[in-house]
Amino acid sequence: MKILIADDSRVMRQIVTRTLRQAGFDGHDLVEAADGREAYDKTVAESPDLVISDWNMPEMTGVEVLRKLRAAGNDVTFGFVTSECTAEMQAQAEAAGAKFFIVKPFTAERFDEVFSGILG
Amino acid sequence: MSVQTVPNVADLAEMVEQVWTSYLDPEGVEPLIPVEKGANSSEVHSSVSITGSWQGVVVYGSSQEAAKQAAAAFLAMEPDEVSAEDLADVLGELANIVGGNVKAMLPAGCFLSLPQVVLAPESASRYPSAVQVAGLYGTWKGEPISVTMWQSRTDVKEGGVA
Numbered sequence: 561m562k563i564l565i566a567d568d569s570r571v572m573r574q575i576v577t578r579t580l581r582q583a584g585f586d587g588h589d590l591v592e593a594a595d596g597r598e599a600y601d602k603t604v605a606e607s608p609d610l611v612i613s614d615w616n617m618p619e620m621t622g623v624e625v626l627r628k629l630r631a632a633g634n635d636v637t638f639g640f641v642t643s644e645c646t647a648e649m650q651a652q653a654e655a656a657g658a659k660f661f662i663v664k665p666f667t668a669e670r671f672d673e674v675f676s677g678i679l680g
Numbered sequence: 681m682s683v684q685t686v687p688n689v690a691d692l693a694e695m696v697e698q699v700w701t702s703y704l705d706p707e708g709v710e711p712l713i714p715v716e717k718g719a720n721s722s723e724v725h726s727s728v729s730i731t732g733s734w735q736g737v738v739v740y741g742s743s744q745e746a747a748k749q750a751a752a753a754f755l756a757m758e759p760d761e762v763s764a765e766d767l768a769d770v771l772g773e774l775a776n777i778v779g780g781n782v783k784a785m786l787p788a789g790c791f792l793s794l795p796q797v798v799l800a801p802e803s804a805s806r807y808p809s810a811v812q813v814a815g816l817y818g819t820w821k822g823e824p825i826s827v828t829m830w831q832s833r834t835d836v837k838e839g840g841v842a
Contacts, residue, residue, distance in 0.1 A: 568794070569769050569772065569773045569776075570765075570766075570769055571751070571754050571755060571766060571769040571770050571773055572773055574754075574755060575703070575754060578756065616776070616780075616792055616794060617794075618794065642780065643776050643777040643778075643779065643780025643781060643792075644780040644783055644784065644792055645780065645781075645784045646783065646784050646788065646790075647788070648788050648789075663780075663781075663784075664776075664777045664780065665698050665699050665701070665702030665703060665777055666702060667701075667702055
């Protein structure tokens with residue numbers, strides 16, 4: 561599968577990559593985006609099977625990216641990895657069509673729980 | 681006047697412990713050891729602002745060495761391999777993670793800023809009209825770490841003190 565990891569922190573993109581590996585999800589084709597606009601553009605251009613996105617990013621927030629994708633008819637599996645976890649944000653994410661919501665700090669166990677159903 | 685639920689030192693300690701367990705001390709061998717507030721010994725710091733129903737700043741501070749060690753742990757590399765860019769990125773992410781978790785405990789309707797990183801002591805930054813409402817201090821690998829919360833004073837209105 562092709563996975564797009566969107567986070568304005570390069571370090572956090574690396575940690576997401578490492579945690580995917582630690583959770584046993586090796587061998588996937590990984591693409592990175594460093595802000596919301598790049599996340600949108602690369603999702604359209606690269607057609608990933610899964611987008612793992614930060615919420616608070618420059619240019620566009622993660623939920624704005626998701627809403628714009630859905631408005632354009634893009635149905636990619638999309639979810640959030642974010643330090644922010646309020647009921648209102650989770651409701652917004654769900655309403656926009658997000659499949660998962662992972663809170664930082666996260667563990668490999670949490671990744672396994674969320675992604676085993678998506679990545680197999 | 682309503683009483684707001686604002687995270688206290690114990691809440692900060694719990695959030696910070698999660699960061700240590702997840703990224704800085706996954707083996708559980710080098711925890712953050714709490715200390716009494718001493719002289720401000722930060723050499724670098726990062727912060728996120730929270731606005732909306734609660735207004736203030738969450739600040740992560742540490743020594744240069746602790747920041748380098750944290751970046752090395754985050755990136756699974758040797759401290760000597762850490763670049764200035766990595767160090768700033770990790771400092772920003774630490775403030776972002778703690779700030780995001782603080783926000784989750786605040787009343788609904790708050791917004792978190794992107795992190796600001798300053799490679800200078802905390803005393804180099806000033807938070808106008810804000811008072812410190814919580815502070816967690818500790819040492820990690822013998823190096824100082826601090827997490828503080830500063831709340832904007834609600835009695836200071838535009839045009840002067842109410």
